[in-house]
Amino acid sequence: MADPDDPLHHAVRAWRDRRIRKICRRARGARFERTADLPHVEARSGLAVVRAFAPHPRDDVPDLLRPLQVGGLDLTDPDDLDQPGPEGVLTIRLTPGVGMTTGKAAAQVGHAAQLAYENLPAAPAWAATGFGIRVITGAPVLPVAERVDVADGGFTEVAPGTVTASAGFETVS
Structure with missing residues (x-):
């Protein structure tokens, strides 16, 4: 995030200058689509899409993100834990x-x-x-x-x- 012309540059820099806190949230369907209007970067893998939003103070969460939470997921490890991942991953x-x-x-x-x-x-x-x-x-x-x-x-x-x-x-x- 070194490019000062990047739209998230200043928010990330301000966040990095303080004690870093991270919050993850989950959304599906229309709730997820509405979050596209907020400044973000996006990564995709197959059908999965992840958005990282501009950092903000914990007490100043954008209204579209405030009700979203991560929970109710039961994540399991793959069977091949002892094997290296594919090249470049x-x-x-x-x-x-x-x-x-x-x-x-x-x-x-x-x-x-x-x-x-x-x-x-x-x-x-x-x-x-x-x-x-x-x-x-x-x-x-x-x-x-x-x-x-x-x-x-x-x-x-x-x-x-x-x-x-x-x-x-x-x-x-």
Whole structure:
């Protein structure tokens, strides 16, 4: 988000200059379509669409987003946890044993993806492939220099400094 002409640049910069907080929300159908009018960036995978909206203070949530929540989802890990992801896909590993609601886990995944984009040298190649990710539960397998870790601020569900997620480009050796 370094381009000052990007419409979200100033909102992201103001957000980064404070203590970072992330909130994930879920919408379907008409509620989701109405959110397209808000400043955002969008990612797609098959039929799935994710929108990241301009950061805003927690007490100043846009009216279209205020009623949306993430919940009621039962997410399960794939059977191939021990296998590397496809070439160019970012693997995000949620830390085992750290209890998080679905919304909290989604926020940590988003933060891990953002940190990977900003800090890992393979990010330009990742962008060229459409920002594919796979999310699993598991301890990091990459050395510290080849991954990013999300250390939580401790505002909600976990203790400050808890590493909730790690992300990196795991490849077949």
